[in-house]
Amino acid sequence: MGKKQYILSIDQGTTSSRAVIFNKTGRIITIAQKEFSQILPKPGWVEQDPLEIWSSVQSVIAEALANSGLTGGSIQAVGIANQRETTVIWDKNTGKPVYNAIVWQSRQTADICRQLKSKELENIFREKTGLVIDPYFSGTKIKWILDNVEGARQKAEKGDLLFGTIDTWLLWKLTKGKVHATDYSNASRTLLYNIHQLQWDNKLLNYLNIPSSILPEVKNSSKIFGHTVPETFSGYSVPIGGIAGDQQAALFGQICFEKGMVKNTYGTGCFILMNTGDKAYHSENGLLTTIAWGINNKIDYALEGSVFVAGAAVQWLRDGLKIIEDAGEIETEAAKVKDSGGVYVVPAFVGLGTPYWDAEARGSIFGLTRGTKKEHLARATLESIAYQSKDVISVMQKETGMEIPLLKVDGGAVSNNILMQFQSDILDTKIQRPLCMETTALGAAFLAGLAVGFWKDTKEIAETWKVDKEFTPKMDTKTADNLYGKWLKAVRAAMSYKP
Numbered sequence: 474m475g476k477k478q479y480i481l482s483i484d485q486g487t488t489s490s491r492a493v494i495f496n497k498t499g500r501i502i503t504i505a506q507k508e509f510s511q512i513l514p515k516p517g518w519v520e521q522d523p524l525e526i527w528s529s530v531q532s533v534i535a536e537a538l539a540n541s542g543l544t545g546g547s548i549q550a551v552g553i554a555n556q557r558e559t560t561v562i563w564d565k566n567t568g569k570p571v572y573n574a575i576v577w578q579s580r581q582t583a584d585i586c587r588q589l590k591s592k593e594l595e596n597i598f599r600e601k602t603g604l605v606i607d608p609y610f611s612g613t614k615i616k617w618i619l620d621n622v623e624g625a626r627q628k629a630e631k632g633d634l635l636f637g638t639i640d641t642w643l644l645w646k647l648t649k650g651k652v653h654a655t656d657y658s659n660a661s662r663t664l665l666y667n668i669h670q671l672q673w674d675n676k677l678l679n680y681l682n683i684p685s686s687i688l689p690e691v692k693n694s695s696k697i698f699g700h701t702v703p704e705t706f707s708g709y710s711v712p713i714g715g716i717a718g719d720q721q722a723a724l725f726g727q728i729c730f731e732k733g734m735v736k737n738t739y740g741t742g743c744f745i746l747m748n749t750g751d752k753a754y755h756s757e758n759g760l761l762t763t764i765a766w767g768i769n770n771k772i773d774y775a776l777e778g779s780v781f782v783a784g785a786a787v788q789w790l791r792d793g794l795k796i797i798e799d800a801g802e803i804e805t806e807a808a809k810v811k812d813s814g815g816v817y818v819v820p821a822f823v824g825l826g827t828p829y830w831d832a833e834a835r836g837s838i839f840g841l842t843r844g845t846k847k848e849h850l851a852r853a854t855l856e857s858i859a860y861q862s863k864d865v866i867s868v869m870q871k872e873t874g875m876e877i878p879l880l881k882v883d884g885g886a887v888s889n890n891i892l893m894q895f896q897s898d899i900l901d902t903k904i905q906r907p908l909c910m911e912t913t914a915l916g917a918a919f920l921a922g923l924a925v926g927f928w929k930d931t932k933e934i935a936e937t938w939k940v941d942k943e944f945t946p947k948m949d950t951k952t953a954d955n956l957y958g959k960w961l962k963a964v965r966a967a968m969s970y971k972p
């Protein structure tokens with residue numbers, strides 16, 4: 474057997490699965506990526522095939538090992554980071570999902586949410602889970618499957634069904650049905666987990682009529698969850714040493730270990746997380762309180778703002794309006810104009826998340842004139858990503874009373890320098906883009922590596938992190954405030970339009 478010199482991370486995201494192999498200095502040895510299908514049965518519904526997700530994960534693991542010429546024998550541990558909240562329910566006897574995975578973006582449980590809100594249960598859910606009642610989270614998705622799939626509820630009550638977020642589903646598959654577990658960070662996104670008492674909450678389970686027998690065991694984010702069956706790792710059984718929801722994994726991968734440190738991941742959506750240490754802040758302004766990770770039974774909490782549409786708006790320009798051919802071209806278009814020409818795009822395609830939580834809002838464009846060109850639209854779309862991030866960060870500063878002198882960034886859209894400069898300008902904050910852009914996978918690797926002694930401690934991990942580029946504010950504050958003020962007007966106008 475070769476020396477175990479590497480960690481393999483599975484980053485199971487909303488649009489693709491990746492396997493990334495890291496060495497001890499946190500450098501990428503190889504990366505394999507595979508997209509999978511998005512199933513859109515009705516407007517606002519987003520589903521995926523859990524078996525296709527699993528086969529995409531198997532294939533990227535095999536490809537990463539083959540590309541690097543390694544076997545499972547060189548991998549000391551596996552880490553898993555996953556798109557969060559996305560819900561799978563399967564039959565534990567057959568291993569078959571009873572329904573598609575209902576994706577975090579999906580709005581099909583809006584009615585269930587409305588009913589819960591009409592019973593004035595918002596405060597109770599918020600106090601226990603740190604979340605708001607919104608179709609985003611897993612709880613109402615579980616209820617929807619049990620209520621809508623024929624025979625599912627009876628089977629669940631007999632104890633034949635299991636629920637999992639994607640980490641749990643992959644863990645169950647990787648261990649061939651031996652382990653049904655999740656970590657604290659993923660549990661904290663279900664709307665069923667009491668983040669203060671650290672247990673599934675019977676009262677909330679009752680409100681949603683969900684039997685507790687379907688729930689996974691909740692464990693520390695850095696620990697050995699189980700071992701892979703040899704067939705998934707070229708004949709080797711490898712310990713699975715770390716699990717975290719992808720946004721929490723990115724917070725870890727960005728070395729945001731100290732209270733007050735903040736990262737923003739610019740992918741399909743934007744997810745801004747602030748480490749708040751052992752304090753679970755109660756937000757009055759729509760921020761989510763969530764578990765960052767649990768290590769050695771010590772919980773770190775985070776405040777989070779979730780922006781549902783960020784890079785997805787760039788995809789809309791590409792696939793819907795067809796005014797660009799690939800995502801990178803938005804930068805070329807935006808660079809052709811000095812500003813958006815007064816155009817504001819509010820990309821509320823699936824409602825608005827933090828801090829507005831308006832599931833019914835829809836996208837709007839303001840400020841069009843006869844002189845508006847596609848490059849203005851491109852620039853306004855990019856700017857909307859930065860404005861939405863500022864909406865969240867302003868609330869974070871207000872609620873915690875903490876200054877945010879530095880924002881660490883990652884995700885597919887941060888290669889866009891215009892976006893990063895505008896973000897720095899509009900926030901009046903320094904931005905750091907790391908050399909390793911795969912911070913989500915890196916965070917899961919760190920968690921897994923810590924569990925097996927690959928890295929000694931967080932200090933050793935922190936030494937591996939390197940900056941690629943810094944952006945500092947160049948716009949005067951008056952101009953920035955003026956632009957942002959108009960954005961707030963545009964959002965209010967978009968929210969007031971309910972056809």
Ligand SMILES: Nc1ncnc2c1ncn2[C@@H]1O[C@H](COP(=O)(O)OP(=O)(O)O)[C@@H](O)[C@H]1O
Pocket residue numbers: 486487488489739740741742783784785786787788800801802803804884885886887888889892
């Ligand atoms: N140069 C760019 N400028 C702006 N957005 C970009 C650029 N390149 C990619 N994106 C956006 O980034 C997203 C992909 O980032 P990624 O981190 O892979 O997302 P996810 O993990 O959510 O699938 C896409 O939505 C894409 O439109």
Ligand SMILES: O=P(O)(O)OC[C@H](O)CO
Pocket residue numbers: 485486487488555556557558577718719720740741742744
């Ligand atoms: O897969 P991503 O990077 O789009 O992240 C999705 C989030 O985890 C949803 O909460």
